[in-house]
Amino acid sequence: MSKVLVSDTIDQAGIDILSQVATVDVKTGLKPAELIEIIGEYDALMIRSGTRVTQEIIEAGTQLKIIGRAGVGVDNVDVPAATRKGIVVVNSPEGNTIAAAEHALAMMLALSRHIPDANASVKRGAWDRNSFIGAEVYKKTLGVVGLGKIGSHVATVAKAMGMKLLAYDPFISTERAEQIGCQLVDLDLLFQQADYITLHIPKTPETTHLINAVTLAKMKPTARIINCARGGIIEETALAAAIKAGKIAGAALDVFESEPLGESELRSLGKEIILTPHLGASTTEAQVNVAIDVAEQIRDVLLGLPARSAVNIPGLGPDVLEELKPYMQLAETLGNLVGQLAGGRVELLNVRLQGELATNKSQPLVVASLKGLLYQALRERVNYVNASIEAKERGIRVIETRDASARDYAGSLHLEATGTLGTHSVTGALLGDKEIHLTDVDGFPINVPPSKYMLFTLHRDMPGIIGKLGSLLGSFNVNIASMQVGRKIVRGDAVMALSIDDPLPDGILSEITKVPGIRDAFTVTL
Ligand SMILES: NC(=O)c1ccc[n+]([C@@H]2O[C@H](COP(=O)([O-])OP(=O)(O)OC[C@H]3O[C@@H](n4cnc5c(N)ncnc54)[C@H](O)[C@@H]3O)[C@@H](O)[C@H]2O)c1
């Protein structure tokens, strides 16, 4: 049975799902050295933001197949190191969207009405109504930086509260912004005009210290900033200085440059600042959502199925996966088949996406073809994550073409592998109830579902050849399950595809090529 380590607190709903397929150990609060010591036993690691998964930990995780982050941000995982080792990294892109958005909105209102300090003063026994005069958000301008999932929800709710919305997000269209009721503006204008600025962007080299002394100086003295995105987007010393100097009115922060927040000037500020300990995702609902979402993906990967939100598989988002799922298996099977037909070392793989597969969305089929191609060499060590890297390291060149006009089948995939022993090609499509069919081998049309053990011959189409091959296989006690001949012209060259019940015994291939008319024979195991 597989073993999963859960190293941060996650909801029981997730543990229950993992327990269906694995032994689950929950060990929270491990020091890095303790994690390194035990990670080698585990097939999967499930974390929240509390565990930093460094390259060292990944190197020590010799059995690791998947790292699941029960949340959005994977900045606590060394994703490139995981990718190099073929470890899938998954997250829950939407499970805590509402929780984080509502936390940002709560912070904005709490900051405007001094709720935390007013609450603390009443609890101390005071009844001070003069020190906590607030500001309304109604008719004020909210500047949303990052109009993704969380930013959009914040904007939608803020609109309903009567706020005017400005947004900055270079990757969002004007139409999308208008749908949400936001006016897209440049960052300078947003800083100059906003009464409230809320950050909903990832931490990247471009966004690190986006809020600094220079940008703070552009804001209104009445402006308030909310950061429920990532620590480090705001330069904390500059923020504390700006608040102290009255250059802006205040800030509400859920995330910090270093967490847990240590000694900090921020702690010494008064009611102009609210600090929460990274609580954006901390609602019962969000914790159930992210735990289920990520545990399901870990379960699927441990069962050999693809994950819907892998962050290190290019182009394979949940919607694309749903559409391509049946074709991924087709691509893997064809890759595996053409690799075995080509034999030797493959140097070039031509992947032609045909018919309705001839779109940019089908790119993951190229990765799946490579995974199949490399399966004979790498077995379980190749997966969707590392297939492209492994191919590159082996010097396999990949040429990807698209032919939307190929209409024999709704969508079909053609692979041609060239290696040290020659060139072979296969084409396949999904027929009927999405069953995989081989529709062409080396340019000869056939129509057979692939089976575990197969024999292909290249021969001359002439009387008696099928009988002779059948007798020969019979003399070796090989049972034929099905057989089909593909030819272009009568009595020309032809291909025979046989499904057999067992692997071919050693030595029989050379006997087959001695049958008059048979030029070549290949056996494959799929
Ligand atoms: N506090 C918490 O507990 C908590 C919970 C969930 C998410 N988060 C964080 O909130 C942030 C937003 O999450 P999301 O789910 O909305 O992500 P998202 O990917 O849906 O949205 C991010 C948006 O930022 C935009 N963006 C990227 N770079 C930008 C830049 N340089 N300038 C302006 N816009 C840029 C993107 O185009 C995208 O629209 C992330 O940093 C995430 O880690 C925090």
Ligand SMILES: O=C(O)CC[C@@H](O)C(=O)O
């Ligand atoms: O695990 C958490 O509580 C924080 C999650 C949040 O930062 C995220 O990126 O999803």
